Amino acid sequence: xxxxxxxxxxxxxxxxxxxxxxxxxxxxxxxxxxxxxxxxxxxxxxxxxxxxxxxxxxxxxxxxxxxxxxxxxxxxxxxxxxxxxxxxxxxxxxxxxxxxxxxxxxxxxxxxxxxxxxxxxxxxxxxxxxxxxxxxxxxxxxxxxxxxxxxxxxxxxxxxxxxxxxxxxxxxxxxxxxxxxxxxxxxxxxxxxxxxxxxxxxxxxxxxxxxxxxxxxxxxxxxxxxxxxxxxxxxxxxxxxxxxxxxxxxxxxxxxxxxxxxxxxxxxxxxxxxxxxxxxxxxxxxxxxxxxxxxxxxxxxxxxxxxxxxxxxxxxxxxxxxxxxxxxxxxxxxxxxxxxxxxxxxxxxxxxxxxxxxxxxxxxxxxxxxxxxxxxxxxxxxxxxxxxxxxxxxxxxxxxxxxxxxxxxxxxxxxxxxxxxxxxxxxxxxxxxxxxxxxxxxxxxxxxxxxxxxxxxxxxxxxxxxxxxxxxxxxxxxxxxxxxxxxxxxxxxxxxxxxxxxxxxxxxxxxxxxxxxxxxxxxxxxxxxxxxxxxxxxxxxxxxxxxxxxxxxxxxxxxxxxxxxxxxxxxxxxxxxxxxxxxxxxxxxxxxxxxxxxxxxxxxxxxxxxxxxxxxxxxxxxxxxxxxxxxxxxxxxxxxxxxxxxxxxxxxxxxxxxxxxxxxxxxxxxxxxxxxxxxxxxxxxxxxxxxxxxxxxxxxxxxxxx
Numbered sequence: 274x275x276x277x278x279x280x281x282x283x284x285x286x287x288x289x290x291x292x293x294x295x296x297x298x299x300x301x302x303x304x305x306x307x308x309x310x311x312x313x314x315x316x317x318x319x320x321x322x323x324x325x326x327x328x329x330x331x332x333x334x335x336x337x338x339x340x341x342x343x344x345x346x347x348x349x350x351x352x353x354x355x356x357x358x359x360x361x362x363x364x365x366x367x368x369x370x371x372x373x374x375x376x377x378x379x380x381x382x383x384x385x386x387x388x389x390x391x392x393x394x395x396x397x398x399x400x401x402x403x404x405x406x407x408x409x410x411x412x413x414x415x416x417x418x419x420x421x422x423x424x425x426x427x428x429x430x431x432x433x434x435x436x437x438x439x440x441x442x443x444x445x446x447x448x449x450x451x452x453x454x455x456x457x458x459x460x461x462x463x464x465x466x467x468x469x470x471x472x473x474x475x476x477x478x479x480x481x482x483x484x485x486x487x488x489x490x491x492x493x494x495x496x497x498x499x500x501x502x503x504x505x506x507x508x509x510x511x512x513x514x515x516x517x518x519x520x521x522x523x524x525x526x527x528x529x530x531x532x533x534x535x536x537x538x539x540x541x542x543x544x545x546x547x548x549x550x551x552x553x554x555x556x557x558x559x560x561x562x563x564x565x566x567x568x569x570x571x572x573x574x575x576x577x578x579x580x581x582x583x584x585x586x587x588x589x590x591x592x593x594x595x596x597x598x599x600x601x602x603x604x605x606x607x608x609x610x611x612x613x614x615x616x617x618x619x620x621x622x623x624x625x626x627x628x629x630x631x632x633x634x635x636x637x638x639x640x641x642x643x644x645x646x647x648x649x650x651x652x653x654x655x656x657x658x659x660x661x662x663x664x665x666x667x668x669x670x671x672x673x674x675x676x677x678x679x680x681x682x683x684x685x686x687x688x689x690x691x692x693x694x695x696x697x698x699x700x701x702x703x704x705x706x707x708x709x710x711x712x713x714x715x716x717x718x719x720x721x722x723x724x725x726x727x728x729x730x731x732x733x734x735x736x737x738x739x740x741x742x743x744x745x746x747x748x749x750x751x752x753x754x755x756x757x758x759x760x761x762x763x764x765x766x767x768x769x770x771x772x773x774x775x776x777x778x779x780x781x782x783x784x785x786x787x788x789x790x791x792x793x794x795x796x797x798x799x800x801x802x803x804x805x806x807x808x809x810x811x812x813x814x815x816x817x818x819x820x821x822x823x824x825x826x827x828x829x830x831x832x833x834x835x836x837x838x839x840x841x842x843x844x845x846x847x848x849x850x851x852x853x854x855x856x857x858x859x860x861x862x863x864x865x866x867x868x869x870x871x872x873x874x875x876x877x878x879x880x881x882x883x884x885x886x887x888x889x890x891x892x893x894x895x896x897x898x899x900x901x902x903x904x905x906x907x908x909x910x911x912x913x914x915x916x917x918x919x920x921x922x923x924x925x926x927x928x929x930x931x932x933x934x935x936x937x938x939x940x941x942x943x944x945x946x947x948x949x950x951x952x953x954x955x956x957x958x959x960x961x962x963x964x965x966x967x968x969x970x971x972x973x974x975x976x977x978x979x
Contacts, residue, residue, distance in 0.1 A: 281778045286960035288316050289364050294715030296700055302377035305685035316717030320367030325393050331710040337391040337398035339367035339384055348385040351406035359951055360458035374416035381410040381419050401434040413473035425449035427478050440521050447483040454481045454514040460875040461541050471547040475522040485512035491921050495948035504921050509870055509877040510884040516540045520570045528573040541589050548596035560586045560879045565594045585803040586879045592631030603634055607799040611646055614662055621662050624648035633681040638663040640681050647798045654727040654736050655768035676769045691769035723773035730819030736766040737819050738788040740780040751785040752833035752975050759812045760841030766790045782968050785829050791815025809894040813848050817856050833975045839863035847896050850910040859974035861967050863915040864923045867896040867931040902934045911974040913943045917950030
């Protein structure tokens with residue numbers, strides 16, 4: 274018999290969306306003999322351990338157990354480490370990240386601010402006696418040294434624990450060495466601030482000066498005795514941190530890397546391998562032009578390897594730019610209306626594929642992640658596959674329908690596959706393309722399978738997922754819940770099992786749930802993604818188009834339509850009830866951006882431009898302006914606003930300004946403040962009750978109670 278504590282919301286929260294216990298963060302040894310990964314002991318255990326799989330024998334062993342290393346004591350995280358985890362949306366504990374030497378024989382990691390190393394062949398781990406709190410420790414390629422950051426200083430210590438010293442110490446009150454600035458970690462996908470040379474004798478080190486950045490205060494009103502946190506937040510149109518780059522030798526000698534930082538202030542990517550000189554990808558602030566530069570590490574001089582321009586914006590992609598082993602430049606580029614892989618100056622893919630990331634580059638081919646392009650013969654809705662690409666053609670590595678990713682070194686590939694018919698992900702180890710081992714998952718089974726139909730909606734063929742109650746027998750139309758993210762970087766219509774679990778739970782409460790990935794969401798074509806340039810409201814237009822078209826083929830009651838979402842989805846939900854009350858009858862806006870002038874530079878200016886030069890785009894896309902509500906519509910529709918008071922990404926000022934504007938306009942609404950909660954909601958009780966309160970609000974607002 275299922276008790277209340279066994280409810281889906283409680284299990285969903287306790288298991289962190291059924292991700293705990295699943296293996297992740299794979300590294301393959303160059304000789305293919307070992308696969309290193311993280312995994313916790315069960316589906317409710319947050320503490321990840323470091324594991325090693327012997328690919329020849331198919332056996333696993335623990336290389337580092339966080340509980341043993343800490344002697345049973347609790348973890349203590351520094352504010353800097355908490356901020357790093359917030360940027361990466363890391364909700365786990367124990368060993369949440371690690372780095373290895375080139376041979377994948379030595380790993381280093383921070384645990385409770387202390388520095389540890391693990392001998393991966395022997396399976397032993399030990400602590401190095403350095404002062405903490407340690408952040409982002411990384412072995413040199415030869416395994417003889419560990420570089421790490423503490424107190425904004427970059428330090429290096431011998432792998433045996435001797436000769437600990439600072440290579441670069443802060444030379445200002447707001448200066449750090451070796452750490453990524455806020456927008457690099459939050460928006461550029463660059464979480465690192467230092468890179469070892471292949472010869473292990475020097476490093477490229479980022480120097481970040483936050484002095485020009487506006488200071489914001491994040492407080493917890495539930496604890497007035499605590500001081501607020503002071504954060505440097507670069508809101509749209511305001512100053513960014515100043516980022517410089519140095520080559521620093523193990524002898525402490527430093528050489529500054531020179532490029533036109535005034536024209537290209539964003540340091541987006543750094544690549545340093547044996548195949549060539551260090552590569553930098555630097556972007557202009559408007560993100561319409563960028564340079565790939567090669568660095569002379571002896572002089573700091575740079576030369577241009579490639580330049581890109583785009584009238585809309587230039588995207589950043591994982592894994593590129595980089596050198597191939599033969600010294601050719603590997604990059605992803607938008608050309609001819611398609612997102613292509615280019616090696617040297619030659620595109621190797623066409624409009625049939627929409628490139629997402631470069632996973633590995635070998636002498637023979639490039640391993641990539643891609644979805645079907647707009648000119649694919651049979652585009653698969655929500656599928657992402659792994660492909661081998663070379664001058665002879667394209668070969669798909671992943672076969673079954675689903676969402677796939679991979680890590681590779683030499684002839685060993687770790688293929689991670691999420692499919693619609695199985696919970697979680699399946700991890701297979703392939704040698705020369707043939708399965709040789711699997712990595713088991715300890716994640717809990719959700720106990721339900723989504724009743725989901727992947728389809729297209731509207732004339733634009735918007736990718737959609739429609740979920741019906743599992744016990745629905747076709748007896749009449751159902752009230753509708755739109756459940757989108759609907760914006761850049763966040764596809765929700767995926768050919769996989771677990772991404773639809775929460776939507777299915779809402780469907781089982783008596784709704785037909787519709788998820789639509791309209792223009793602006795990734796995975797189709799550059800033109801599809803860039804259609805929202807200077808106008809985020811197109812996201813709402815596509816939700817409406819998909820809804821109305823799906824109602825012609827599904828039992829949707831258009832007289833009772835609600836919408837819910839978080840972050841961009843929260844913005845979209847609030848926009849829906851304010852701008853289109855003729856369509857939407859209730860909304861739940863979780864952590865919504867309500868005034869885009871309060872969101873960060875790199876994200877917001879990419880899509881809406883400089884607020885000083887384009888105030889009209891901000892007024893059109895925002896919910897709140899200086900005059901109050903942006904384009905209020907009648908009639909009023911019920912709106913619940915949910916926001917974490919500790920959110921340093923979408924600060925609670927967004928929710929408060931919207932609430933004030935609604936109050937001034939005489940519009941009833943509900944505000945649910947979450948004390949101590951950031952942009953994530955990892956707290957089990959909070960996450961569970963949030964789902965329950967949302968269902969209650971939706972049923973009340975749509976007249977489904979009683």
